[in-house]
Amino acid sequence: MSEQTHNETTENNENETNETENKEIEDIKNLEIETHKDEEEEEIIQLKSDQLEDLETELVVQSSDLKSQPIYSQGTFEELNLKPELLKGVYAMGFNKPSRIQANALPVIINTKNNLVAQSQSGTGKTGAFTLGMLNCVDPKLNETQVICLSPTHELSTQIYTFVCKIGQFTNIQPLLVIPDAIIPQTIKSQIIIGTPGKVGDFLQTKKINSKHVKMFVLDEADFLVGQRGMKDQVLKIQSYLPKNVRVLLFSATFSVGVDEVINRMVKEPNVRITLKRSELSIDKILQYYINCDTSDNKSIILSELFGYISVGQAIVFVQTRATCSSLTKLMMEEGFPVSQLHGDMTTDERDQSIKRFKEGKTKILISTNVTSRGIDILQVSLVINYDMPIDENGKPDPVLYLHRIGRVGRFGRSGVAITLVHDETSLKQITRISEHLSRPVNELQIDKLKSLSDILKNLKDLTPLKDSPTTTTTTTTTTSNSK
DNA sequence: AAAAAAT
Numbered sequence: 001m002s003e004q005t006h007n008e009t010t011e012n013n014e015n016e017t018n019e020t021e022n023k024e025i026e027d028i029k030n031l032e033i034e035t036h037k038d039e040e041e042e043e044i045i046q047l048k049s050d051q052l053e054d055l056e057t058e059l060v061v062q063s064s065d066l067k068s069q070p071i072y073s074q075g076t077f078e079e080l081n082l083k084p085e086l087l088k089g090v091y092a093m094g095f096n097k098p099s100r101i102q103a104n105a106l107p108v109i110i111n112t113k114n115n116l117v118a119q120s121q122s123g124t125g126k127t128g129a130f131t132l133g134m135l136n137c138v139d140p141k142l143n144e145t146q147v148i149c150l151s152p153t154h155e156l157s158t159q160i161y162t163f164v165c166k167i168g169q170f171t172n173i174q175p176l177l178v179i180p181d182a183i184i185p186q187t188i189k190s191q192i193i194i195g196t197p198g199k200v201g202d203f204l205q206t207k208k209i210n211s212k213h214v215k216m217f218v219l220d221e222a223d224f225l226v227g228q229r230g231m232k233d234q235v236l237k238i239q240s241y242l243p244k245n246v247r248v249l250l251f252s253a254t255f256s257v258g259v260d261e262v263i264n265r266m267v268k269e270p271n272v273r274i275t276l277k278r279s280e281l282s283i284d285k286i287l288q289y290y291i292n293c294d295t296s297d298n299k300s301i302i303l304s305e306l307f308g309y310i311s312v313g314q315a316i317v318f319v320q321t322r323a324t325c326s327s328l329t330k331l332m333m334e335e336g337f338p339v340s341q342l343h344g345d346m347t348t349d350e351r352d353q354s355i356k357r358f359k360e361g362k363t364k365i366l367i368s369t370n371v372t373s374r375g376i377d378i379l380q381v382s383l384v385i386n387y388d389m390p391i392d393e394n395g396k397p398d399p400v401l402y403l404h405r406i407g408r409v410g411r412f413g414r415s416g417v418a419i420t421l422v423h424d425e426t427s428l429k430q431i432t433r434i435s436e437h438l439s440r441p442v443n444e445l446q447i448d449k450l451k452s453l454s455d456i457l458k459n460l461k462d463l464t465p466l467k468d469s470p471t472t473t474t475t476t477t478t479t480t481s482n483s484k
Numbered sequence: 485a486a487a488a489a490a491t
Binding site: 152153154180196197198199201202224228230231234320321322343344369370371373391392393395 | 485486487488489490
């Protein structure tokens, strides 16, 4: 490896066919990095407010007419120019090599003043990237709020907060969690604020948070924060309280075209964009199946049968409504399963207790609404079940929501299983649409083969898909009885 | 329909 460094130092950087360079290009071939400079403005984008109608045809922000320029990935954390005490924290957490998004985003955050829109698949280290970026940019001698980081839910904010505490344990930097019911000091001097939009906005408005020295504004799950009615207004309002020259960093696994306009408004130039193509969004290591339950009533029966076979790992079961969440939880508990539940109708305390028990492994199953669909990182989870189909506000199948839900497994190169329950023609069509949209097979798992799920989960590393159904869902509609 | 402010 000393050869390589030797080569590079003697190489003219305009020689593009250099072998070592080619290797590096290979390495980051999935990334498109575009630098937008001041002058190249004036692109008129005609988007109808924040409608997501075009979702089915286009999922990813692509502005490919601008020259793309690769930024070479750096191999080690040492090379990233992090403060020594941060590097210590990195290694204390057991991280050896920066992930691709970390290797690509951190140089932009640390060595430039660019704003950033960064896309990377679920479970690839986005939190590590912006967390190190935030900690590194704080001036430890200034006891004022310098960074504000937003996420859509209490649990995700808590997770980010915990991560910042751990990785920053050798710094003097004290972050503060700003969510409902959190313990907040009389005067806020924390250099990093992490929280949900409502509470952070409230504190800025009432001047409990001094925005004067804020130089960095980070949004995790950015497309959701600026794409949801209500959330969007809160986020824009928060930015309006911050200094005009604040750096804006947006992170997510998905950026649909519906949020393009808001993002362009929020993220001033110069900015760097790291984007993924739609075909690169889905994690290969997640085995995706659907189970045909015939009727809606059968779903809970099949669910408990399914869990009867499973002896390893933990699972998250996603449902559509809070009501389903508590009724299904009750049902499963009556059947004797160790389940937790999580939804927005619970008190903060109940939510805390519930997720804590699940994280500790005291309950093996978490039944949840979409509140946990994004960002939540629990490594023991190897199975995601879509008890209810992921659908958007119009009742249409939602590939983005699906992607985020199943992204609760398959984190950091691990493998996992995602199962979607279907019960009628509509739901079958919906999962078919999602499968087509993501260009990923979602095979049928026959009910009489449920038992084999146990083996699949036990041998996740082998990743041999079931061969029951050779076709993808694109053709399965014709194989079931059509009564129409 | 869910989430996010507190009411």
